[in-house]
Amino acid sequence: MTDATDPYADVVPDTKDWTWAASEPCPDCGFVPADLDPLRVGDAVRATLPRWRAVLSRPDVRRRPAPSVWSPLEYGAHVRDVFGVFDQRLALMLAVDGAQFANWDQDDAALSGRYDRLDPDRVAVELVDEGLTVAGRFDTVKTAHLDRVGLRSNGSQFTVRSIGRYFVHDVVHHLHDVGA
Template identity: 60%
Template sequence: MTDAPSPHRTAPAPPAADTKDWTWVLERPCPECGFVAADVAVDDIGPAVRDLVPRWRAALARPDVRDRPRPQTWSVLEYGAHVRDVNHVFAGRLAAMLDDDDPQFADWDQDAAALAGEYWSQDPARVADELATAALALADLFDAVPADALDRPGRRSNGSRFTVRTLGQYYLHDVVHHTHDVGA
């Protein structure tokens, strides 16, 4: 007798690819979540990220954590796995900016990562723990940024340029926005 496939192993319909260049949030408030990136000081990033961790833990403990609100909108679990991975990606980018002169960041396709990682099938408690660990590590990295490094540059392969300051503002919008997306 073979084991029946897990109901969580079947890939749901992929969301429409998000091809927007969200760097505009560095210049104006986000109309969806209300975040104002320009108001964020680098010293505020670590504490803000730490404040989000319990909200993600609570969201990932919901009984409907795997339910998608619409077929092509991620579930809380999928958003949580994405935010966990965002923390890892930005930790690497911040470290590169602090260690190298004007690094170009490796491309990261969030949609491909979601499919490859089967976000929908992951264990919510494990995602909550991994998200917390990654978020707290990145918060510590931002806390340790010296004042004379705030204007160090880095760039994406599409040409978008960041400083350590604007990378932090951009990152914080991303994780705050996704907290808004899941109502946490």
């Protein structure tokens, strides 16, 4: 039974392991990680920002396509937060080889952040600001940094090279999710 007071009661948490997206083409959104120069991640992020602004200005930005699927606004808020999380993770990897990342529960973030109630104009501004920040951080990556390692709380290992590709896939995939 659905709890009418909890807009996330019908949303099925995404428990899939998406780490393959750092090295394999995505059959859904078409992202090909090998096509992304790991020293151009910042440019790739900046290229998505106008598309996200357009998504967040849609008149139906709050409408979910189904009760179990986030609205464009919720996806936008998620991507805004993804930008912040990956900025922190990259900063840690650049400072500490073998860095360990704190766990981030995207579903808990959506519920506690009440993504469904946010102002889309504010989310658009914050998303662009966070996007420019993480893009700038990726702009500092040098060839010598690409093999530095970071570990997720579940033990998944990334290099600076692979985390950039994984991260950009997430942002691009969610544009696909909202039809942009």
